[in-house]
Amino acid sequence: MKQCCLVILMIWSITVSAQQERTWEDVWQETMTPEDMEDMDEAWEDYHGYLQQLADHPIDLNHTSREDLEQLPFLSFQQVMDIIEYLDRYGPMRSLNELKMIGSLDYQQIALLPFFTYVGEVAREQPHFPSFHNIMKYGKHTVMATGHVPFYERKGDRNGYLGYRYRHSLRYEFHYSSYVKAGIIGAQDAGEPFLANQNSMGYDTYSYYLQLKKLGILENAVVGKYKMGAGMGLILNTSFKLGKLTTLQNMGRQPNTLRAHGSRSEADYFQGAAAVVRLCKPLTLTTFVSSRPIDATLNDDGSAKTLITSGYHRSKDEMKKKYNTHLSAYGGSISYRLNGLHFGANAVYSTIDRTLRPKTSETYRRYYPQGDNFLNASVDYGYLHYRFSINGETAINKDGALATVNALTFRSSGDLSLIAIQRFYSYRYNGLYAHGFGNTTRTQNESGLYLGITCAPLTHLVLQGYIDYAYSPWPRYQVSQDSHTWDMLLQGTWQWLDWTVQARHRTRLQQKDGSDKNSLIPCNEHRTRLSITYSSEAGWTSKTQADYVYSVYKEMSQGWMISQQTGYQQDTWQACLSLGYFDTDSYAARIYLYERQLQHEFTFPSFYGNGLRLSLYAHVSLNDHLRLATRLGYTNYFDRSSIGTSLQEIAQSHTTDLDIQLRWKF
Template identity: 25%
Template sequence: MGLRKLHIALCISTLLLTYSIYAQNPPQGQIDTEKLVERLFPVQEEDLDYAAIYEVLFQLYSNPININLADAEILQASYLLNPSQINSIISYREKYGPFLSLYELQAVPDLSPETIQQILPFITLGNNGNSYSKGLIRRIIDEEQGYLLFRHRRVLETRKGFTTADSSSSGQPNSRYLGGPNDLYLRFRIQHARDFSLGITLDKDAGEQFIWDPKSNRYGFNFFSFHFTKYQVRNWKVISVGDYQVQFGQGLVFGAGYSLGKGAETVPTVRKSSVGILPYTAAMEFGFFRGLGATYQSGKWQGTIITSLAPRDGRSSLERDSLENVFETISSLSQSGLHRTASEISTKAKFREVSIGGNTQYSLSKKLSIGGNFLSTRFDKPWIKTPTVYNQFDFSGQSNWVGSFYFNYNWKNFFLFGETGISKSLGKGSVIGFITSLSKEFNLSMVWRNYDRDFHSLYGNSFSEGTRSINERGVYLGMEYQPTRQWKLNAYYDFFRFPWLRYRVYSPSKGFEWLARISYSPSKTLLTFIQLRTEQKERNLSDTGESAIPYLVSPIKKSNGMLSLEYQLSKQVFIRSRILGSRVEFNSEKSYGFMVLQDFQYARDNWKFTTRFALFDTDNYDNRQYAFENNVLWAFSVPAFSGQGMRYYFLGQYKFNTQLTAYFRFARTSYSDRDQIGSGLQTIDSSHITETTFLIRYMLHH
């Protein structure tokens, strides 16, 4: 033990010399949102709700991992460590016992100083200073990690929906938004890692009324969310009341509303971890459970129960049965969460959804665990979609159930995982794969999936090319090669088939996608990379007008490139320069797009400024360019740009004291190819669109 103490002392001395920012056992740092996005998020192409994805990840990171207790499954859930590093941590712990200091991580083989610096905000030794001699109410009152946050956002130009209504030819006034243009968001949150979490989220979108009207299910703010989660109540691992999400297995049944999938981080993100019940804190008005969820653990067994009664937005229609009886059905469920017009308000909380389910998990050993999921969902009205040529095998009816079996096995440096399930329709879904460290320099991942065209999982979100785990077969291969500290290569190839028809693809189809990124970082202050990506799918051609062949499909091939340079000039100044380009080939025609951007960031004392100037030029919407933007605290922005114009924004942050911090953001897009932006009630009669965001956060304690 004396030799170990000497080793720890040398590690602490080395780290103190290497990183002057580490004074004692380093406190939990703030999440670097930008780096998190660059590493983990999917390739920015589809119109995903990145804010909701980030909220789920934030819930994982806001409860630091106990480095002395975490098994391979929990360590992998962070997506920050490869299999070799995870096994090194576990082996070191088994050989020497619990870590005495976070600085001791320096002694773990395969953990570089850069990796240690990266994971420090998300780990703890377990002794987090929580005084359990106090009662729960006293702990909540005394908790340091409590805050109140208010955000205001507004588009300065007037959209058509906010203008005075004119009259149509029938003499009836056209639809207009009933509320004002202000977007309001309020959040209260108080939590202590691995002890409790209490939160309230209120949200009103632009165009929605701030009104108390129980008849239309509106109570001031348009959306209200609440949760109280308690950890470690005797053998109860988690008890959550209110709004929550669930993730077990590979997401076939319980997918927690997000999937990282394919991105520049090509190896660890393809595998999901069974993180269980998570508090729901996003402002999306669907995709969560509302009720009671609890996990009970006894020895190697773990059981979870899910109960939920949640309102769902949607539209109804009247149907007749064989006896000419009229009954109401659900024709569509809405996921926009917008209630701005009389028509949209009529959809709010129109239906009820009851969900009952659970999970059982058993750890056969430290390396092998198995589990099962089951979820039954019932609507208060039958859901019958308007039939189309491609949705014949989609879910239809009043109730659905889905069950699955999954496993996780850690064999040497191989993490093997898989899940297979079946739904009420008898459609099946399966996903199986592995991630591995073949050497210190080379990591590899593989995922195979097969989802039947009638596999129905309403809360699933497993690895897939489509937005749902249905009607797809595919194989993904990913690799990461880092021959030296300065150079790194990430790449993947994904081949997929769609056995049945899809939206805008009226025949069985197939496609592929590949990405390669070469990164060079000669020092901690300089990073440059080049990234190339190509995706090919099939899409309907325009109607030929010939009755015999009304639909033909043709491949559409999209290629994207990015060149990036990031340089930390000093502790105060950071710059980033990027060039993005794209080419689309469809029906023997080629089109192009590009974007160049320059970022500048300055931080000093209590101030922090970030600004961007960008130019873009695309031939069409298929060539739209996506670029992550800095935003106010816990807000997210990954806009798409098409046409010709420029984009610029300014973000300022000022910390008044330890309790009060304010943010202000001004962003404008100016187009040179149009005098009107948007369509319908979102139309703006201008060549530019401007958005301002103000946020203030008040910490309840010093």
């Protein structure tokens, strides 16, 4: 342990004066908490992929619109309108530095926007949809192949999995300005068969799409696989479910952009066609139709017990569940927006070819979705003022159960913004595509109030905090009676020249079943993080981070981790080294660590026990069209002789993984 600490301190002392421009992921991870990652589950992989797509095709601020900027999930309604107003008042931007002149943009937005926007030529884009000839002549192509090579075997690799241990994917995308986007992605996880079994067409899963924008009154249309949202997500949100800290950044705005499903995730997507039509200046109509196969665990009578979204088809049991059920959905919304006022009506109807019959003998599942058809309808409403905004949505399901969420935001003339979000989700309310703001992944069985604040008491200091109270009147998983939860966070970010210092503490006070399951006992968790980053344009970067966790549920557990990231960048290549040492009592005190990623790949590993984590990322541009990237990860546990359980068990105390990616743009 002493040797590991000495190594970390040596690296820190060498690189404390290191400098480099950061990536959008480096900035974005500062706005997410580990709990947000867990709550979003596999949906975060798709979310990461969407942000990467936006970064690959940034928005030209001099040729943008409100709809274009609303694609960026970290901007609030007010910030979008302030950017548009600045462009209308002062004309085209000459530099991204002008963003600092827009008072409503905070530190995080100013740091993120350069990765997703740019300042183009002042000359206007063509006013009409381009010709097919120009699309094919000037469109850009991207082909990307990614592979994951583990230098170890899991138990299932020897006996249990149908495929080999390597994970790989192939991605093709065609892009022409903001008008046309098309693509196809093939992917499979480790252990899944390739060109065998039920995967005779090659990959285990494919995603494909064609998206057109600004084609006359047709503002946006997607054929293939897509994601979308409406209102504040109470009946329809397959696009985003932002965390509580991110909510402070965008002031509760729910991005409802219709977008192509361009990731390898198999959760929460539609398959078919959708379109947004501008009926007149203030009035838009959105319609969609979807029909897709899904995985399900079946009861003995052939009905569906649960719907599965993990997308794993590695073993015989998992392969038997592949696409054994069919889900269809139809719906749409009509929206009116004028002079800050907006109003919308939304409806979604779904049918399943098997009756959905969960195990309701478990009390907490009593009001889970049941049957073979589902109907949800809602109205959303709001008003935007330069000082405050009001937004909300109220919904019902076919049984008449109610759900409502309402947000109020206020921004003073100074650097102070406040947000309050009230929600009430009846324990009888449910929706297959509902993902509203809340304390759990289900938009059900919850009443709560969220209060957040962002302020800048000093020139270089930004303070953010929230407090959220949630009450559940019906039992939940591991909670056999009504319960409540408190969630509180305070974060300070000090940024001066090339230095960024961030401190964060989060407390979650919950209730769970005791050993006798007849009473509730506290389940409390405290997480603290301190990070120091130094970066500039000279080519180097350095980030030192310390994490501490204290958890109490039936027994006390605590842990800590110290990590160091060091990087160097030139015009054609970049490298980043990450080293961390962790020591925790149990899984309850696990600690998450962000590491540099390959494009369109997402990992946010957690660590518990005692061990060392090492990661090395590098990429090189071979020429103007080809780029090769790689990431090597090594984890060594000092307190165990095997890693994982069941078919995922690894019969050794250390793992080494290699990721390789080749990107070709032409």
